[in-house]
Amino acid sequence: xxxxxxxxxxxxxxxxxTTHVALVARAFGADQILIDTLDKKLEESIIRTCKxxxxxxxxxxxxxxxxxxxxxxxxxxxxTMYGEKLEKSIKKIDEKSxxxxxxGAEKVPAYIYDIADYNVSIxxxxxxxxxxxxxxxxxxxDAKWLNKKFNGKIQIQPSNKGKxxxxxxx
Amino acid sequence: xxxxxxxxxxxxxxxxxTTHVALVARAFGADQILIDTLDKKLEESIIRTCKxxxxxxxxxxxxxxxxxxxxxxxxxxxxTMYGEKLEKSIKKIDEKSxxxxxxGAEKVPAYIYDIADYNVSIxxxxxxxxxxxxxxxxxxxDAKWLNKKFNGKIQIQPSNKGKxxxxxxx
Numbered sequence: 605x606x607x608x609x610x611x612x613x614x615x616x617x618x619x620x621x622t623t624h625v626a627l628v629a630r631a632f633g634a635d636q637i638l639i640d641t642l643d644k645k646l647e648e649s650i651i652r653t654c655k656x657x658x659x660x661x662x663x664x665x666x667x668x669x670x671x672x673x674x675x676x677x678x679x680x681x682x683x684t685m686y687g688e689k690l691e692k693s694i695k696k697i698d699e700k701s702x703x704x705x706x707x708g709a710e711k712v713p714a715y716i717y718d719i720a721d722y723n724v725s726i727x728x729x730x731x732x733x734x735x736x737x738x739x740x741x742x743x744x745x746d747a748k749w750l751n752k753k754f755n756g757k758i759q760i761q762p763s764n765k766g767k768x769x770x771x772x773x774x
Numbered sequence: 775x776x777x778x779x780x781x782x783x784x785x786x787x788x789x790x791x792t793t794h795v796a797l798v799a800r801a802f803g804a805d806q807i808l809i810d811t812l813d814k815k816l817e818e819s820i821i822r823t824c825k826x827x828x829x830x831x832x833x834x835x836x837x838x839x840x841x842x843x844x845x846x847x848x849x850x851x852x853x854t855m856y857g858e859k860l861e862k863s864i865k866k867i868d869e870k871s872x873x874x875x876x877x878g879a880e881k882v883p884a885y886i887y888d889i890a891d892y893n894v895s896i897x898x899x900x901x902x903x904x905x906x907x908x909x910x911x912x913x914x915x916d917a918k919w920l921n922k923k924f925n926g927k928i929q930i931q932p933s934n935k936g937k938x939x940x941x942x943x944x
Contacts, residue, residue, distance in 0.1 A: 624902035631899040728930040729801040732794035735908035760898040764858040
């Protein structure tokens, strides 16, 4: 069970980035995403993707991050450029526990570093929380996300030229 | 030599996503990024990152993508959810050639699929061009980007708690 917690979401500024974070969470094998700021449009957009492309991914916005973190029964991994090296950190993560992956937008409050069991860096250069989440989930799932079946109404068939799309009536 | 070509960049709408694409290109081992739409602010922001965090990454905006693609001396890999499976595609890529990686924003013109030597899918689910570029470069560099030295004025030391930043006078 993998949950992503996105904190510091600002509806206008982060609209597209948080959408990418949520789509990456879904495509790379997470089960749900929790977002601090209430954002119904974002919820609808992700629910629409699930409706057509399948899977059981869940989204909830307008949650209290401090409460969620304090009451979390499982492990917490915070992705940050200041964290411990990915290769080292990933080995320490208890895979039998429910995992909460915390992703900030810009600066995150200091308590996040303390409450996290693992502060993980995906490289120590500035880049993107979208990329950080993708690489973390790729390593955590041993790249199994690449072959995950979503059984959606729309299924894309890999092809070196053109577009090959299966539309399944259900 | 790895170049990223970002097409369909719209200054207002894609400001943050294209910035993330450029930062990922730099952090994950590409040498330069070319962006179709002229965007001086974006150029300045990436140059500022290079100034502090190091490396020789180059950015150029306002380039003609069709001309760039037609005159490219090397191989072209287009990242798309419709493409061939990553695991299969990556093995075919000629590593001795200069590589141009094409990343669209929303729908890309049909000629891109034809001109590309490789249309590569990073999973066949909708997610993010930022994540797609990160995973592609991760595989293409055999994860060597994680240990790339940038020798910047600011160097972050990995740490499981808190922030450990070295500032080097040059």
